[in-house]
Amino acid sequence: MRSVTSLITTFALGLAATTALAGPVLAQSVTLRMTWYSDGNEGEVMTDLLKRFQAENKDIAVVLDQVPFKAINENLPVQLASGQGPDIARVTDMGGLARYALDMRPHLKDPAYWEANFGPFLTWMRTAGDTKAIPGFMTQLTVTGPFVNKTLFEQAGVALPGPKATWDDWAKAVKTVADKVQAPYPLALDRSGHRFFALAVSQGAKVFDEKGEPAVIDDGFKRAAQLVYDWHKAGIMSKELWGSVSGTAYRGANDEFKNAQVVMYLSGSWQTAQFAKTVGNAFDWIAVPNPCGAGGCSSMPGGAGLMAFKATKHPEAVAKLMDYLASEKVLGEFYSRTLFVPGHLGIAKKGIEYPGASPEAAAALKVFTASAAEVAPTAYQIQGYGNSRIIFNAVISRLGQAIAGETNLDEAYKRIAADVTQQIAERNKQ
Numbered sequence: 001m002r003s004v005t006s007l008i009t010t011f012a013l014g015l016a017a018t019t020a021l022a023g024p025v026l027a028q029s030v031t032l033r034m035t036w037y038s039d040g041n042e043g044e045v046m047t048d049l050l051k052r053f054q055a056e057n058k059d060i061a062v063v064l065d066q067v068p069f070k071a072i073n074e075n076l077p078v079q080l081a082s083g084q085g086p087d088i089a090r091v092t093d094m095g096g097l098a099r100y101a102l103d104m105r106p107h108l109k110d111p112a113y114w115e116a117n118f119g120p121f122l123t124w125m126r127t128a129g130d131t132k133a134i135p136g137f138m139t140q141l142t143v144t145g146p147f148v149n150k151t152l153f154e155q156a157g158v159a160l161p162g163p164k165a166t167w168d169d170w171a172k173a174v175k176t177v178a179d180k181v182q183a184p185y186p187l188a189l190d191r192s193g194h195r196f197f198a199l200a201v202s203q204g205a206k207v208f209d210e211k212g213e214p215a216v217i218d219d220g221f222k223r224a225a226q227l228v229y230d231w232h233k234a235g236i237m238s239k240e241l242w243g244s245v246s247g248t249a250y251r252g253a254n255d256e257f258k259n260a261q262v263v264m265y266l267s268g269s270w271q272t273a274q275f276a277k278t279v280g281n282a283f284d285w286i287a288v289p290n291p292c293g294a295g296g297c298s299s300m301p302g303g304a305g306l307m308a309f310k311a312t313k314h315p316e317a318v319a320k321l322m323d324y325l326a327s328e329k330v331l332g333e334f335y336s337r338t339l340f341v342p343g344h345l346g347i348a349k350k351g352i353e354y355p356g357a358s359p360e361a362a363a364a365l366k367v368f369t370a371s372a373a374e375v376a377p378t379a380y381q382i383q384g385y386g387n388s389r390i391i392f393n394a395v396i397s398r399l400g401q402a403i404a405g406e407t408n409l410d411e412a413y414k415r416i417a418a419d420v421t422q423q424i425a426e427r428n429k430q
Contacts (some may be wrong), residue, residue, distance in 0.1 A: 001232050009285035018353040022143035030317045035076060035089040037069045040273030042139070042338040046377065053324050060317050073250055080309060082178070088322070092194075093387035094125045094305045102308040103136035103354055108134060114326065117346045123303055124384050127299045136307035137326045138343025140335070143299040144198035144268040145290050147275065147364075149183075151283035152263050156180035167227060167291040169198065171174060174263040175236050184238065185262040187231060188253035191242045191400070194383075195266060197300050200224035201300045201379045203364075204295030207383020207391070208381060216391055217413045220295055225399055225409060232403050243404055249392040252279070258282075268302070269368035273339040276361040290371055298376035301383050303343055341369060387424050394419035 009217035034050075036043055043066050050062045065086065067075075072091055079085040091097055093342040105111050114122070114134045125135040137355060152162055156177040161169045171187060180425040189195055197205065204220030210376065231237040245251045258264045258278040271285070279285055290299045306325065308318045324330060328346055335342045335352055339361055382388050397413040407415075 011414060016138070018341075026303055028190045029216075030058045030310075030314050031063060032164060032314060032317055033063050033065060033086040034090065035065045035067060035072065035086040036074045037067055037090060039069075039270045040277065040338060042273070042334070042340070042403060045334055045337045049330060054255065057320065058317045058320065060238075062321065068128050070250060071400070073215045074248075078170070079102070080311070083311050085309055085311055087314065087318050088306060088308050090304050090306050092304050093389045094307065095384065095387040096138075097137065098130075098386060099126055100309050100311070101133065102312060102315060102318065103133040103135060103312040104213055104308055104315070104319045105132065105134045105293070105321060107204065107325050108216060109319075115329075117344045118326075119345070121303075121305070125307060128386055136305045136322065137331070140270060140338070140340035141301065141303045142341065142344040143301055143368050143375065144195055144266065145286050145299055145368055146265060147257060147271065147369070149257070149260060149283055149287050150284050150286050151264055152177050152181050152183055154262070154284075157426060163289050163290075164292055164297065167202070167293055170331045171231060173234050175234070177263045179260075183261055183263050185241070185253065185256055186236050187264050187266070188241055188256060189266040190238065190253065191245065191249070191251035191396060193389075193394075193396045194300055194302060195268070196228070196395055196399070197292075197379070197382060198266065198290065198298070199227065199302065201298045201376050201382075202290060202293040202295050203227070204293065205378070207378055207425055208385075214387070214424070215387075216395070219418050222413070223294065228399065231329050241405065242400060246397075246400060246404070248397050252419050254278075257285075268299075268425045269341055272361050272364045272368070275364075276339065276358045279360075287367040289367060290374070295312060296376055297374055298315075298379050299371045300379050301372070301375050302419065305343075313340060320371075339365060341365070341372070381420045387427065388422075390423045390427070393421055394423070 036046060047064060050064060054060065054062060076085060076089060077097065080097060108114060111134060121138050122134060126133050158173055158177050161173050174186040200221050203223040204381055205224060206218055206220060207216060209215040232239055241251055241253055252267065253262055253265050254274065254403050256262045256277060260283050275285060290297050308322060312318050332347050332352060333345055335347065336354055337356060339354055339357055354365065394416045397414045401407045402409050402412040
């Protein structure tokens with residue numbers, strides 16, 4: 001987890017860099033602020049695209065504030081609730097932030113274009129019952145899935161499990177590899193509720209009752225929670241990762257994976273560009289299909305959306321910028337250069353080339369694209385649910401307490417159910 005000093009430094013560097021590209025801000029009639037996080041090179045690509053936009057639109061300056069994902073996940077909701085947020089931000093909790101979103105429809109050049117190309121994903125950004133608002137577009141579609149250090153498997157002389165291998169198969173294999181090559185982390189899984197549900201859905205978790213209301217704790221959920229709990233006790237997962245933070249804090253294992261300390265890392269397609277750059281030729285890495293369980297082999301879908309917010313004082317300028325960034329030519333270039341799966345139906349139908357992709361990255365994208373076809377309906381349902389962040393946070397917080405030895409799993413289940421009920425009720429009062 002980055003320190004506060006690191007976060008401030010990152011913010012300052014992003015601000016300094018984009019202030020420079022924006023030119024003399026005081027000379028512009030409108031200044032827009034865009035808050036942005038990156039997993040790979042997408043901040044660099046967006047900076048380049050904004051330069052072009054500003055060259056064509058001298059009256060609009062755009063300041064790109066680049067921050068860690070932690071700031072998006074934890075700080076941005078607080079800012080928006082207080083009315084102090086940015087004009088635009090790249091976010092993952094689209095449903096949770098929908099109440100703050102700007103409906104750009106009255107200001108867009110061609111709303112029908114947005115409906116045709118982003119229609120299925122606009123529901124993720126709308127409040128319950130809203131069928132018309134156009135708050136933003138997808139900077140990428142994602143699916144969760146594991147990255148594997150193939151070189152460590154080869155050094156250990158252990159065969160890779162096959163395409164339909166179970167989570168148990170992989171857990172045994174990575175522990176054997178780690179023991180033989182003395183890798184400190186056999187299996188790493190992002191400390192994220194979203195990532196946990198990739199495991200839970202594959203174990204048969206249904207998440208909702210027949211009325212569509214949250215019913216998080218069921219047999220499938222318990223199977224997944226028990227696996228994570230047991231993996232920590234058996235040394236398959238390390239408390240050094242999940243135990244290094246508490247509460248609802250996110251913790252990834254990017255650095256550990258790129259330094260060849262992790263045998264298998266459950267994260268997702270958004271990491272492809274980063275690993276292509278940071279791993280380089282240090283070792284051979286691959287993406288593999290999501291392991292299977294009693295509920296199938298489903299990944300969790302997701303992605304990041306670039307959303308506009310209604311607190312902006314310049315809705316017309318915001319819509320003009322978003323029209324530019326969402327145009328097929330510009331957005332197609334963004335997907336291609338960032339190695340992202342398109343969240344634009346027209347581009348996806350035509351297909352997209354990744355000329356800058358390494359062989360490893362190209363192979364990984366192929367695996368993730370295939371995994372997208374096996375996503376379970378439950379996984380789409382929870383991703384599109386407006387209170388999904390409440391569920392994710394309750395699960396990761398309470399499950400983390402059980403893993404740390406502060407409580408047991410049965411107590412964690414009771415607290416998860418209570419947290420979800422209470423927090424949804426509180427949100428509904430607002």
